[in-house]
Amino acid sequence: MNCPFIDHQLLILTIQTMQTSEMSSEQLSEASQINGFDFTKTFDSQNPPDATLIDACVHCGFCLSTCPSYRVIGKETDSPRGRIYLMDGVNEGKIPLSGAIAQHFDSCLGCLACVTTCPSGVQYDKLIAATRAQVERNSDRPLPEKLLRKLIFSIFPYPNRMRVLLAPLLIYQRLGLQKIMRSSGILQKILPKPLAAMESVLPELSTEAFQDLYPEVVPAQGTKRYRVGMILGCVQRVFLPAVNAATVRVLTANGCEVVIPKSQGCCAALSQHQGQEEQAKELARATIDSFANTDVDAVIINASGCGHTLKEYGHILQDDPVYAAKAKEFAKKVKDVQEFLADVGLTAKLFPLQEASPLTIVYQDACHMLHGQKISVQPRQLLKQIPNVQLREPLDAALCCGSAGVYNILQPEVGDELGKQKVENLVDTGASLIASANVGCTIQIRKHLELQGQKVPVMHPMELLDYSIRGEQLRHG
Structure with a gap:
């Protein structure tokens, strides 16, 4: 964690005091003067973390053992319970929305393990989603971080833009430069950590990544049982195009006519998970429009992060007078492909993947x-x-x-x-x-x-x- 020591001391003081009683005005004033904090920097009135949801947390600590960021970082402020204290403190004006505070919200992976674990049913997913949107609007990030986020959210949700970026990287891979660079470790030394990390997860690219060759409708094999729409995704269609191709073949082999609107883009998962609220809403509306009038029984997705966001459209667009009802209806039709096939049953004959041994x-x-x-x-x-x-x-x-x-x-x-x-x-x-x-x-x-x-x-x-x-x-x- 990069925040100054005195910042961390303030967080500890604030959390400990909020756990037991109200922070005194003298403590708050002293901390503010020592640190030069601006306590007017707080959440705005546009959907701040719901105080009712915050109050549902009884601070039992069951979430700590299942929280991956707490497991690695080891600080209370990087756990669900600690972040909820911080949300409450910012809501109440007891903690400023400083860069140091924003780091603790940024350290959350959004994995939702705490939601599964919580015996009180705290909707931490709703709390962190609302908080991240507030952080994006109201917290000042360092310039390098701003530029990195601008790059990510200007390119990753847009497959055609990403393909332009990846074209020279395909050449980089085909010439064997990627293997040389990775084995030498030079990129870790000369590139900023986020850019080195970006290169380190770059998968092997294929020529199929640079085009979408699917027809608008792929007919079912044999008797048609269902008509389904399919989400291609943004990162999925570029980085793992073979998965989409396999999904279409499995669906059609099991009696599904597959509708693949050419107008579809990103489902908004990437933007929604990182607090890019307006971009997420824009992408969600576009996805709904792409599948309008397709008359499908289900909308199929084969990537879990996308599926979760697609099923949350009703919440994401709840304040949109035009799309609120459409979003709820759309979300009802969304099914992960495994969820869907397990429900309707496989009809295609299956053969062993290897004969000699299991x-x-x-x-x-x-x-x-x-x-x-x-x-x-x-x-x-x-x-x-x-x-x-x-x-x-x-x-x-x-x-x-x-x-x-x-x-x-x-x-x-x-x-x-x-x-x-x-x-x-x-x-x-x-x-x-x-x-x-x-x-x-x-x-x-x-x-x-x-x-x-x-x-x-x-x-x-x-x-x-x-x-x-x-x-x-x-x-x-």
């Missing part, structure tokens, strides 16, 4: 799938239907891998420590393959497998089902 797979629970959408059984049900497959479970399965959208770029030290722990737990199962249903998790896990010298492949469950349906053997395993 294929051992460990399924990686993505945070926004497990904690946000409460989906954990369905992916395992689908994988178990593949002949000659054995599933293994890792220790600490609910621990975040450290990707969390762009967290591993904005907070690389914490992200790397969590990625290291996650990969160690997955590898310790002895499984010959890792199944991951989220693009960010997949990229993060592949990075840390490489850093640890592990050769275990990582594939999306839809890729595995696609191989099985087509009767193709895995070349590894």
